[in-house]
Amino acid sequence: MGLVMNIELKHIHKRFGAVHANNDINLTFATGRIVGILGENGAGKSTLMKILSGFQSMDSGEIWLDGKPVSYNGPQAAIAHGIGMLQQDPLDVGAFTVLENFIYGQPGNLSPKRKVAQQQLEKLSQRFGFELDPDMPVSQLSIGQRQQLEIVRLLALGVRTLILDEPTTGISTEQKTLLFDALRELAAKDSMTVLLVSHKLEDVIALCHEVAVLRAGRIVGSMDMPATTTELVTLMFGQELAAQPRQPINANSDDAVLALHKVQLRNKRMKIDNISLRVRAGEIIGLAGLDGSGQEMLLRACVGLEKCSRGQIDIAGRDMTGKSYREFLQTGVAFGAAGRLEEGLVAGLTLTEHIALVTSHQSFIDWNSARQHTEDQIKHYNVRGRPESRIETLSGGNQQRVLMALMPQEPVLMALEQPTRGLDVDSARWIWQQLIERRKGGTAIIFSSPDLDELVTYSDRIIVFCGGWVQEVADMENLTLDELGRMIGGEGVIQ
Amino acid sequence: MNPELINIFNSIVANATPLVIASIGETITERAGVVNLSLDGSLILSAMVGFVAAFVSGSAIIGIIAAMIVGGLIALIIAIGGIELRQDQVAIGFVLTLLTADLATFLGQNYTRIPGPQILRSPIPILADIPVAGPIFFNQTALVYLSYALIFGLWYWLFRTRPGLALRAIGERPETAFARGANVNRLRYLYTIIGGALVGLAGAAYSLSVKPGWATPPSMAGDGWIALAIVIFGGWHPFRVVLGAYLFAGLRALSTAIQRTPEIEISVVLLNGIPWVLMIITLLLVSSGAIERLLTVLPRPLQKWTRNFLRSDPPAALGTRFKQK
Numbered sequence: 001m002g003l004v005m006n007i008e009l010k011h012i013h014k015r016f017g018a019v020h021a022n023n024d025i026n027l028t029f030a031t032g033r034i035v036g037i038l039g040e041n042g043a044g045k046s047t048l049m050k051i052l053s054g055f056q057s058m059d060s061g062e063i064w065l066d067g068k069p070v071s072y073n074g075p076q077a078a079i080a081h082g083i084g085m086l087q088q089d090p091l092d093v094g095a096f097t098v099l100e101n102f103i104y105g106q107p108g109n110l111s112p113k114r115k116v117a118q119q120q121l122e123k124l125s126q127r128f129g130f131e132l133d134p135d136m137p138v139s140q141l142s143i144g145q146r147q148q149l150e151i152v153r154l155l156a157l158g159v160r161t162l163i164l165d166e167p168t169t170g171i172s173t174e175q176k177t178l179l180f181d182a183l184r185e186l187a188a189k190d191s192m193t194v195l196l197v198s199h200k201l202e203d204v205i206a207l208c209h210e211v212a213v214l215r216a217g218r219i220v221g222s223m224d225m226p227a228t229t230t231e232l233v234t235l236m237f238g239q240e241l242a243a244q245p246r247q248p249i250n251a252n253s254d255d256a257v258l259a260l261h262k263v264q265l266r267n268k269r270m271k272i273d274n275i276s277l278r279v280r281a282g283e284i285i286g287l288a289g290l291d292g293s294g295q296e297m298l299l300r301a302c303v304g305l306e307k308c309s310r311g312q313i314d315i316a317g318r319d320m321t322g323k324s325y326r327e328f329l330q331t332g333v334a335f336g337a338a339g340r341l342e343e344g345l346v347a348g349l350t351l352t353e354h355i356a357l358v359t360s361h362q363s364f365i366d367w368n369s370a371r372q373h374t375e376d377q378i379k380h381y382n383v384r385g386r387p388e389s390r391i392e393t394l395s396g397g398n399q400q401r402v403l404m405a406l407m408p409q410e411p412v413l414m415a416l417e418q419p420t421r422g423l424d425v426d427s428a429r430w431i432w433q434q435l436i437e438r439r440k441g442g443t444a445i446i447f448s449s450p451d452l453d454e455l456v457t458y459s460d461r462i463i464v465f466c467g468g469w470v471q472e473v474a475d476m477e478n479l480t481l482d483e484l485g486r487m488i489g490g491e492g493v494i495q
Numbered sequence: 496m497n498p499e500l501i502n503i504f505n506s507i508v509a510n511a512t513p514l515v516i517a518s519i520g521e522t523i524t525e526r527a528g529v530v531n532l533s534l535d536g537s538l539i540l541s542a543m544v545g546f547v548a549a550f551v552s553g554s555a556i557i558g559i560i561a562a563m564i565v566g567g568l569i570a571l572i573i574a575i576g577g578i579e580l581r582q583d584q585v586a587i588g589f590v591l592t593l594l595t596a597d598l599a600t601f602l603g604q605n606y607t608r609i610p611g612p613q614i615l616r617s618p619i620p621i622l623a624d625i626p627v628a629g630p631i632f633f634n635q636t637a638l639v640y641l642s643y644a645l646i647f648g649l650w651y652w653l654f655r656t657r658p659g660l661a662l663r664a665i666g667e668r669p670e671t672a673f674a675r676g677a678n679v680n681r682l683r684y685l686y687t688i689i690g691g692a693l694v695g696l697a698g699a700a701y702s703l704s705v706k707p708g709w710a711t712p713p714s715m716a717g718d719g720w721i722a723l724a725i726v727i728f729g730g731w732h733p734f735r736v737v738l739g740a741y742l743f744a745g746l747r748a749l750s751t752a753i754q755r756t757p758e759i760e761i762s763v764v765l766l767n768g769i770p771w772v773l774m775i776i777t778l779l780l781v782s783s784g785a786i787e788r789l790l791t792v793l794p795r796p797l798q799k800w801t802r803n804f805l806r807s808d809p810p811a812a813l814g815t816r817f818k819q820k
Contacts (some may be wrong), residue, residue, distance in 0.1 A: 055674070076676030090673045093664050095811065104660040105675030135799050447500050 005031045005066060005082060005160040005193060007052070012061030014047055018395075021047040022058070023217040029161070030392050032191035035184060036204035036225075038236055039214035040291070040450050045197050048214070049163045052195075053085035054078030058385040061175045076105070090146040094139035096131050102153050124152040125385065144175030162186065169292075170269065180207055190311040199290055201229050201489050211235075229463040233485035255317065257281050257413050258302060258446040260279035263311030265297045270468050272297070277463070277472075279413070279444045284435075286459030287448040288488055293465035295448035296338070299415045302446060303335040304328035316412050332412035338381075340399045340420055344406075345391045351378065351402060357406050358406050360413070377405040382430070397427030404434055414438070416447040420454060432458055452481050452488075466490045496627050498644070502541045505749060508639060511744030513538070513700040513715070515642045516724040518736045519649055520693025526653065526731055527686035528666035528812040529572050529813060532588025532695055536595030540697030541565040543603040546709045549702075557698045558612065567688045568694020569595060574687040578680050579815050592719070599713065606709050612705045614638060639702045645693070646724040649733040664811030679817045697722075698717025711721065728774050730807035739774075746770045774818035778807070 007029040015155045021044045029035055049243045050056035052063065054075040062069050065081060065494040072078050075085065092101045102121045107424075118134050125132045130148040137314070138146060146154045147167060154162060162183075162303055168176050184207070186192040204211055205225070211266045212222040213235040221235045259277040262346055263271045272294045279285055287295035296462045300306035301313065304325040312321045337343035345354065356370040357379060374387040391402065400423060407414065420428035433456075435445055449455050455462055462473040464487045471487065517538060524531045531537075541562040549558025569591055577584035614636045622633040652659040661682065664672035669679045688760075701715045702708065720741060729736030750766035753759050780786065786805050790798050 074676070075674040091668075091674045093667045093671050095663065095808070096660070100660060103657075106657075108657065110658070137802075348765045392509060 001296065007083075007161060007193065008064040009048075009052065010062040012048065012051060012063075014051060015042075015059055015060045015360055018218045022051070022061075025061070025214075025219055027212055027219060027222075029193050029195065029426045031160075031193055032187055033209045034194040034196060034207055035197055036208035036211040036216065037197045037230065038199065038201075038204060038211050040199060040236060043214040044217040045214045048087060049165060049195060049197050052078070053083055053163050055085065073463070076224070079154070079157050079159060081462035082158065083163070084157065084161070085163040086147060086150050086154070086165065086167060088142070088169060088302055090150045092146055092150065093140050094137070096138055098133065098136050098138060098141070099134035101138050101149060102134075102156070104156065105153070117449060120156055120400055121152060122153055128152075128185070129178055130182075142170035142171070142175070144179070147171065147175075147179065151179075156188075159192075161195065163195045163197070165197045166199075168198070168491060183207065201232050201290075203233070205229070219400065228404050229489035230482075230486050233489045234482065237481065237485050250389055255280065255313065256469050257283075257316055257447070259314040260302075261312040261314070263301065263308045263313065265289050265294065265301055265306065267297065270294060272465070272468055272470060273469050279446060281412075281442040281444055282439050283444050284439060284460045285444075285446040285454040286377070286462045287446065287465065288455050288462055288484060289448075289465030293467070294470070295465050296417055297447065298463075298465075298470075299335075299417055299448055302413070305335065332408065332410075334407040334411040334414045336407070336416040336419060338417035340396070340403060340421075340459055341392060345399060345405050347392040348390060350425055351383070351385055351390050354391060354402065354406060367421035381405045381434075396421075397423045397430075400427065400431055402476070404431065410438070410441050410444050412448065413444045416445065418449055419447055420449070429456070452484050456481060456484060464488060497510050501627065501630050502625075503752075505634060507741065508742055509635055510630060510705055511740045512635075512639045512642050513697040513705055514640075514718060514722055514725060514743065515737055516700060517694050517697035517719065518636050518696065518725040519645050520566075520690040521722060522690075522728045522731055522736050523662075523693070523734060524576070524578065524650065524690030525726060525813055526527070526666045526810055527683050527690075528660055528669065528810055528815060529574065529577060529683055529687045529690075530584045530588060530814045531570055531687065531691060531694070531812060532567055532585055532723070533573065533591035533719075534723050535717065536592035536599075537566050537569045537691065537694045538698045538701065538715055538719045538722075539713045540569070540595040540599040541602045541675075541695035542702040542713065542715055543599040543606075543697030543698075543709050545604050545695070546611055546702035546707075547603060553612060554614070555612045555703050556613050557720060558703055559696060562699035562702075563692040563695040567692040568699065569686075570691020570694070571692075574684045578683055584690075584814050585660060595711075596716070600711050604711070607693070608708065608710055611708060612703065613707045617799070630661040630712050636704050637697075638704055639750045641696075646733050646737050650779070651758075663810070665817075666812055673817070673819060680819060683817075694719075694722075724771075724774060727809070729779060731810060732804060734814065735804065737801050742773075743770050747771070 009025055012022050012025040018263070025048055031465045037045045037049065043435070047056060051058045054072050054077055057073070064070070070081055072081060093104070099114065099118055099121060103117045106112070108353065121132065123135060125148070130152065132145065132149055138149070143148070146251065151162070158320050167179060173178070181196050187194050194210060196204065208225050209234065210222065210224045211227070213220050215236065223231065253455050256278040258277070260275050260277040263275045265275070287298060289295050297306050300310055304320065304323055304327065307322065312319060314320065315328065315333060318331060320331065322326060352371050352374045354359045355374045361368070361372060371387050374405070378385065378387065381404060383401045383405070384398050391399060394402065400419070420431055423431065439445060457480060461476060461486065464473060466488060467490055473484070473487070517534060521531060521534060542564045543686060545558040545562030548561035550554045552558070571585060572591060573587050576582045576587040616636055618634040619640070623629045625633070653663060659670060661677045664675070665677060665679050665682050673679050706714045725736055725739040725743060728739040746769055750763070750769070753761060753766060754763055789801055795803060
């Protein structure tokens with residue numbers, strides 16, 4: 001074994017509407033190396049890997065393999081060139097058995113030789129210590145096992161480069177160890193190239209020989225490992241913008257609008273213990289952390305969408321533990337989900353219908369006044385759209401404006417998931433002006449964001465989530481982006 | 496065995512054949528992820544066209560071919576509407592059911608109640624002499640033998656060949672099929688048309704063999720819905736689908752026999768309801784946990800086979816649209 005395979009990506013561009021997901025990407029991957037592709041959510045790393053593996057077409061650019069330019073349409077053709085990708089949710093067929101999945105996609109005669117295929121499957125599984133029962137339906141496998149199946153399948157197809165997209169999400173520690181051992185062996189013994197897409201720094205540090213970092217669609221740096229978390233975080237988030245002076249806290253009373261007492265939150269993947277927090281009227285609390293570290297869970301717990309397994313939640317002095325979302329809403333909280341069209345708005349309904357949904361409480365809607373009200377709101381919130389436009393035809397920024405218009409005027413507490421997700425700088429600034437207006441009226445705001453700059457600029461206090469722990473930033477006055485990045489990466493956590 | 500009993504079983508197999516062919520056709524279509532809901536109307540229109548074509552040309556073969564073309568064309572409309580125009584397959588199929596049934600009545604009005612060509616029995620030498628099974632299964636028309644071939648052929652295709660894996664994959668998870676090199680929508684077209692042509696063949700099996708001739712109201716009205724139900728009952732597995740078709744035809748024969756026996760007084764309506772009740776009970780059994788519990792007591796090699804046989808989940812992508820990148 002040991003075919004050499006060098007991959008060169010030259011001037012790759014890919015746009016999705018207004019978003020420049022890949023902006024002039026130039027990268028070289030040498031054979032036998034494990035390379036981490038790092039970047040925050042939306043940085044463009046998955047798009048780039050999908051282009052390389054044929055799942056996505058590029059707008060312009062070239063892929064060179066071993067010194068020759070290649071072009072392929074579709075993942076099957078990429079595999080024929082030796083490049084295979086393991087998707088985050090493995091692309092298999094749940095109704096098939098393990099063996100059928102292994103066979104499906106292999107070239108050959110009309111009727112596949114099941115015995116031969118089974119031997120090949122067993123041999124490959126044994127090599128890496130994977131336990132795959134050929135007769136088991138795939139729907140009964142864990143995600144880790146489905147990944148193992150997909151890896152041996154791609155290897156059997158003669159893949160020389162293996163791309164893995166967030167492979168450690170949703171798998172057990174033992175499966176992770178098994179996976180990493182297999183990847184190391186493939187790189188060392190078979191001189192395969194392994195590309196690991198991840199935003200988990202500990203995985204990258206544990207496994208990779210080198211990293212390439214993307215931010216906002218561009219390559220912002222690459223380095224050989226070992227590197228420290230700090231160096232990686234600096235590359236990932238950058239630090240070109242200095243922290244701006246924050247507005248003074250405008251709390252007019254000492255009473256807590258929101259109080260968490262030793263709250264415990266848990267889901268299938270993690271558990272966070274002992275969260276205690278007091279939020280006063282007019283305070284803005286930022287929740288920081290790598291994606292999926294528990295910020296969203298806490299936000300949802302504050303509005304009753306997530307149940308706490310232990311502890312107590314008070315809103316405006318009332319014990320709300322275990323109450324429903326509806327009851328939370330009645331106490332005057334408002335919630336804005338990150339998935340605007342999925343959770344916040346109803347695709348297919350017009351602006352007027354949205355306004356009527358929240359303002360009209362009779363069975364019959366007075367459409368004339370609803371329309372009038374909608375026009376007022378459109379003017380007030382500067383929405384680019386008409387009362388009869390359907391919501392999904394609006395841009396992200398305008399959708400977010402509508403979402404603001406739909407929220408109660410003076411809520412006690414607003415819980416916002418990534419309030420400026422996907423918005424351009426202008427729209428984001430406008431959203432924050434609106435939020436600060438409401439804060440002056442005494443509304444407390446608790447929000448999550450992947451944007452450190454946004455967190456540092458607007459928060460009165462910041463809570464950092466990392467590996468199942470929460471920690472409040474002690475010295476807000478002298479907090480730099482760099483320090484915050486380090487805390488997110490897990491340095492200086494008091495356990 | 497009692498020769499009269501053998502006769503009864505022989506006619507059950509014969510009468511079940513159009514249902515077998517139609518539900519095998521629908522099984523193929525639905526395995527590919529497309530619902531052809533027009534079965535009832537398709538059967539009626541293709542039965543009419545099959546009879547008229549055979550009558551005019553004097554050849555049953557030409558009748559069969561004409562009927563298959565009609566079934567295939569109706570399926571093509573569903574494929575174009577559902578795949579190309581991205582409309583709701585259930586809605587298109589339902590409208591087509593009503594339209595084609597009326598069209599058959601209208602176009603066939605000059606051909607009612609006249610004798611025409613028929614497909615006759617052709618016993619298979621040697622095989623027909625096997626005791627009991629011989630006269631039941633091998634003293635039949637060529638269409639019946641074709642239905643046997645379809646049953647085993649589809650089973651082999653689905654579970655033992657590479658294109659069969661692709662067929663199942665496009666109905667289960669088209670994204671995966673696409674990633675492994677399948678042209679999902681082209682395959683869906685192909686299998687929808689093949690399935691539709693088989694439904695047309697089933698229509699011809701009525702008008703040229705089982706219930707020869709053409710009449711209004713059509714004698715096979717309602718059987719299309721039954722075939723659709725049999726596909727669900729059969730869990731999209733050819734063997735179980737066939738079992739369902741035979742079971743249904745058997746229950747029908749039983750109810751006819753009971754009606755002819757004056758000593759037994761049971762309402763006809765009640766008798767006709769039995770197959771449906773039986774189907775609901777079976778579906779409940781299969782979808783409850785009872786089967787899984789039963790499986791655990793079986794020896795391991797048998798478990799796998801039984802689970803596969805009893806599986807009753809519809810193809811996961813049934814009735815959905817797939818957009819190729």
